[in-house]
Amino acid sequence: MMAVKNKITFAAGIFPSLFFYFVSLGATEEISAQKLLELVDENLWAETKFVSGRLIIDNGRKTRTLTQDSWMEGFTRSYSYYKSPAREKGTKMLKIGDKLWMYTPRTDRKILIAGHLLRQSMLGSDLSYEDMMEDHKLSHSYRATFSAQGFEDFAGVRCAILNLLARDKKTTYQTRQVWINQGENIVLKEERFAKSGKLLKRVLFEDYEKIGDRLFPRTMIFRDMLKENTRTVYKFDNIEFDIDIPARYFSQSILKR
Amino acid sequence: MNWNIASKNFRRQGLRAFLNVLITALAIIAIIFMLSLLNGFQAQATRNLVSTDVGGGHYRAPGFDILTPTKWEDITAPVPEVLKNLSARNKAEVLVQQGQLFPGRRLFPVQLRGIAMQQSLLHLPLAGLKSFSGKSAPEIIPAVVGVKMANKARLKKGDTVVLKWRDKGGAVDARDILIVDVGDFVNPRIDAGVVWLRLDHLRSMTGRDGEVSWVAVREYLGAVPGFEFHGIEVLMADLLALLNQDRINSKILWGVLMVLVCTSVFNTQVLNIFKRQKEIGTLMALGMDARRVVKIFMLEGAIAALWALALAAILGVPFFVWFQGVGIDVTHLSEASFPVRETIYPDYQPREILVSVVIVLVLVIVSAWALVKKIARMDPALALRGKAIT
Numbered sequence: 001m002m003a004v005k006n007k008i009t010f011a012a013g014i015f016p017s018l019f020f021y022f023v024s025l026g027a028t029e030e031i032s033a034q035k036l037l038e039l040v041d042e043n044l045w046a047e048t049k050f051v052s053g054r055l056i057i058d059n060g061r062k063t064r065t066l067t068q069d070s071w072m073e074g075f076t077r078s079y080s081y082y083k084s085p086a087r088e089k090g091t092k093m094l095k096i097g098d099k100l101w102m103y104t105p106r107t108d109r110k111i112l113i114a115g116h117l118l119r120q121s122m123l124g125s126d127l128s129y130e131d132m133m134e135d136h137k138l139s140h141s142y143r144a145t146f147s148a149q150g151f152e153d154f155a156g157v158r159c160a161i162l163n164l165l166a167r168d169k170k171t172t173y174q175t176r177q178v179w180i181n182q183g184e185n186i187v188l189k190e191e192r193f194a195k196s197g198k199l200l201k202r203v204l205f206e207d208y209e210k211i212g213d214r215l216f217p218r219t220m221i222f223r224d225m226l227k228e229n230t231r232t233v234y235k236f237d238n239i240e241f242d243i244d245i246p247a248r249y250f251s252q253s254i255l256k257r
Numbered sequence: 258m259n260w261n262i263a264s265k266n267f268r269r270q271g272l273r274a275f276l277n278v279l280i281t282a283l284a285i286i287a288i289i290f291m292l293s294l295l296n297g298f299q300a301q302a303t304r305n306l307v308s309t310d311v312g313g314g315h316y317r318a319p320g321f322d323i324l325t326p327t328k329w330e331d332i333t334a335p336v337p338e339v340l341k342n343l344s345a346r347n348k349a350e351v352l353v354q355q356g357q358l359f360p361g362r363r364l365f366p367v368q369l370r371g372i373a374m375q376q377s378l379l380h381l382p383l384a385g386l387k388s389f390s391g392k393s394a395p396e397i398i399p400a401v402v403g404v405k406m407a408n409k410a411r412l413k414k415g416d417t418v419v420l421k422w423r424d425k426g427g428a429v430d431a432r433d434i435l436i437v438d439v440g441d442f443v444n445p446r447i448d449a450g451v452v453w454l455r456l457d458h459l460r461s462m463t464g465r466d467g468e469v470s471w472v473a474v475r476e477y478l479g480a481v482p483g484f485e486f487h488g489i490e491v492l493m494a495d496l497l498a499l500l501n502q503d504r505i506n507s508k509i510l511w512g513v514l515m516v517l518v519c520t521s522v523f524n525t526q527v528l529n530i531f532k533r534q535k536e537i538g539t540l541m542a543l544g545m546d547a548r549r550v551v552k553i554f555m556l557e558g559a560i561a562a563l564w565a566l567a568l569a570a571i572l573g574v575p576f577f578v579w580f581q582g583v584g585i586d587v588t589h590l591s592e593a594s595f596p597v598r599e600t601i602y603p604d605y606q607p608r609e610i611l612v613s614v615v616i617v618l619v620l621v622i623v624s625a626w627a628l629v630k631k632i633a634r635m636d637p638a639l640a641l642r643g644k645a646i647t
Contacts, residue, residue: 115327116355119423121364169426194431195424226419226431228362 033144033162037178039185041137043214046241048073053236057125060229066123075136077250088123092255095133103255110255126224126232130172131201138164138178141171154179154188155206173200184208186215199225211239259549263556273525274561280521281565281621284514286573288613291507293577293603294585299500300604303493305596308380309444311492312349312473316340316484321470323353330355330423333468337481340472349376349473352459356422358434358452360410367406368451369422371459378475381447382440386455389437394458400434403448407439414439420452425464432462444596496596518617519624522558526628529554537632538640550632558625562618569614577605 048071055066066088072078082091090105100118103110118130138144142164149161159179166174175197179189186208192201202225207218220234248254267274307313318334336350352371357364372379374387382401389399398420402412412418414436421431434452442448460466477486490497530537540550584600 112327115330116366116423117327119355119357119421119429120366166428169428172427172429174428194421195428196430196432198419198431200421200429200431226359226362226421227364 033146033160034139036160036180036182036185037139037142037144037162037164040178040180040187041139043185044216045137046214048241048243048245050238050240050243050245051236052238053234055123055125056233056235057123058229058231058233059124060227064124071245071249072135073245073250078133078135079249079254090257091123093132094250094252094255096250096252098133100129100133101252101255105257108257110252121224126201126222126227126230131222134172138176141168142166142176147177152179157181157188159188184215186217201225212241214241259553259556263553263560266553267557267560270525270529270557273528274564277521277525277561278564278568281518281562281617282568282572284518285565285569285614285617286576287514288511288617289573289605289610290577290580290603291510292609292613293605294601295500295503295507296604296606296609297601298587298597301599301601302496302500302596303489305444306446306493306496307489309442309596310379310447310473311489312378313476314486314488315471315473315492316478316481316486317471318469319483319485321485326355329353329470331425333465333470334483335467336469336472337483339478339481340474340484343474343478345373345375346377347475349373349378350456350469351471351473352456352463352465352468353470354422354459354463356420356452358410359419359421360412360416362419365410366450367420369420369454369459370447370451371454371456373456378473381453382438382442383453385438385440386453389455389458392457393461394432394454396432398432398434398454398458398462399437401438401440401453402436403440403442403445403451405442405445405448406451407436409449412436412439422462424462430462443599446596515617515620519620522561522621522624523628525561526554526558526625529557530628530632534635534640534643537635538637538642541635541637542641547632547635551626551629554629554632555622555626558622558629559618561625562621565621566614566618577603581605 051070051072053068053070055068057064057066064085066085067083068080069083070078070080076095076097078093078095080093082088092103094101094103100113101110102113113129118133119128121127122129122132143166144162144164147161147163152159152161158181160182162178162180164176164178173192174195175193177191177193178187180187187205189205190203191199192203194200202223204221205217205219206221208215209218216236216239218236220236222232222234224230270277316337318332321329321332323329330353333352340348340350350373354369354371356367356369358367359365372381372383374383385401386399389395397417400420402410407413410418416436417433418436419431420434421429424430434454440448440453454462456469460468471487472484477488480486537550541547581602584602586600587595587597588599
């Protein structure tokens with residue numbers, strides 16, 4: 001009888017402990033995954049940015065290189081100017097809020113890229129206009145948890161794999177998966193999924209370099225996983241953070257010859 | 258008396274008169290053929306549009322305009338109670354969304370059209386979708402495409418291909434679709450670039466439960482709160498404008514034909530009067546007044562017109578009957594998105610034919626009279642010597 005009572009007392013003690021252990025373990029995991037994502041954002045995020053780079057578009061048949069300068073301010077405003085090749089030279093894109101205008105010198109017109117046009121391929125690349133417009137803190141838009149795999153070796157580095165679930169039903173990609181180098185708080189790989197779970201886009205972040213107090217990837221490789229043999233490499237030749245950007249860069253009046 | 262003289266004179270003209278009659282007859286045949294073919298084209302295009310897309314008109318979500326593709330995706334609304342209560346034979350609920358298809362892993366922008374399976378108002382080759390059921394779309398979504406779309410995207414029955422779309426909130430989704438059938442759509446406008454789905458599937462895919470872009474109805478039901486009615490004329494405005502332009506063009510051709518006919522008649526009359534001056538002079542010297550001579554010459558013109566009408570009937574009727582049987586193949590027009598892609602048949606409108614024939618006859622008689630009125634001013638003495646007209 002005594003033995004039975006002891007067993008019950010033991011069980012009564014051990015089960016709540018185990019329950020709280022698992023609950024707290026889960027909570028710790030979630031908090032640390034979210035924290036990790038915040039650290040990644042902190043490393044990459046800047047109020048203003050200037051980027052001069054090359055967009056190397058390989059559509060499986062031929063490769064084109066576009067050079068561009070971009071100025072970005074916060075989440076909402078960005079302006080890009082395409083310098084080459086001759087066909088695209090003078091093309092300008094202006095994003096203000098959720099609107100995107102494009103100006104092409106050949107037509108000498110600005111057009112609002114809206115609706116389904118936002119989902120079309122941008123200048124034949126693996127990025128849609130929407131992807132190009134996307135500039136937000138992942139930790140704000142997504143709730144992060146460690147994936148079931150936990151960790152994986154990627155590019156010779158032990159990476160934590162995070163599952164990101166959109167907080168808002170309006171977010172374009174409802175789920176993502178990111179491979180994070182925990183030691184450096186940098187993303188090495190990202191996969192973007194449809195609601196159904198189908199893999200849509202894969203982004204590789206390479207050639208990290210110390211710029212100021214940040215580690216920033218010099219190369220981003222985009223692949224539209226629904227297309228065959230295509231990839232778009234975005235190479236950043238010059239990056240500057242927290243710079244002053246003239247107000248006229250974010251005005252529609254800049255969209256002219 | 259006048260008739261007998263005119264008739265004899267007409268017969269004596271021989272080949273010249275026959276050619277005159279033949280040209281006028283061919284012009285009448287050409288005009289009737291041209292107008293009837295246009296009528297047939299319009300009737301067939303209207304029939305195809307009405308039976309496959311327009312019905313008796315659309316009740317559309319306010320602001321929906323298929324010609325502004327950057328905007329219409331989000332212009333959907335729940336079906337109003339009045340339209341919901343209509344029977345399946347009197348309405349067709351349609352939801353239209355944008356999508357991207359990846360046949361052979363190439364990007365192909367498409368229009369996704371979801372249509373209620375119970376409807377019988379529109380005649381569409383979507384039987385392949387009917388066997389699938391359930392409110393939500395299955396893992397692999399069944400779809401039907403048209404022949405034109407299948408050729409362009411290189412798809413065939415049984416193919417599985419990735420489809421990407423947006424839900425109501427804006428989140429991107431993608432799944433495989435199975436081409437359960439390649440349908441033969443008579444209206445290329447709802448074939449090229451269109452993927453047909455079950456309405457319940459498209460609604461569940463996009464999170465637009467109970468919503469439509471429009472409801473096609475058999476007939477106008479009066480104002481429906483929250484929806485705008487677009488009648489057949491509005492929905493076919495582009496096609497009607499095109500056909501009107503064609504009618505204007507046909508009138509130009511008609512005018513050219515008439516000028517040719519009138520020139521022929523006029524030319525004959527010039528020759529008649531010039532060569533028959535002595536005859537005119539003799540008639541006038543024997544006491545026939547100038548007005549009667551004019552009447553006789555006009556009667557000759559009228560006889561030519563009547564013979565032309567008879568010849569047009571002899572040559573035209575068998576031709577029209579034969580053509581009504583074989584029609585004209587216009588499959589090439591479907592490439593230009595005309596809603597006609599089968600053989601078209603002329604549509605003969607008696608009133609139109611009568612008006613055209615009367616106009617031709619009047620023109621022929623008037624052109625005959627225009628010259629012979631000179632006879633009234635002729636000096637009989639000069640006419641007898643053949644010097645009244647030089």
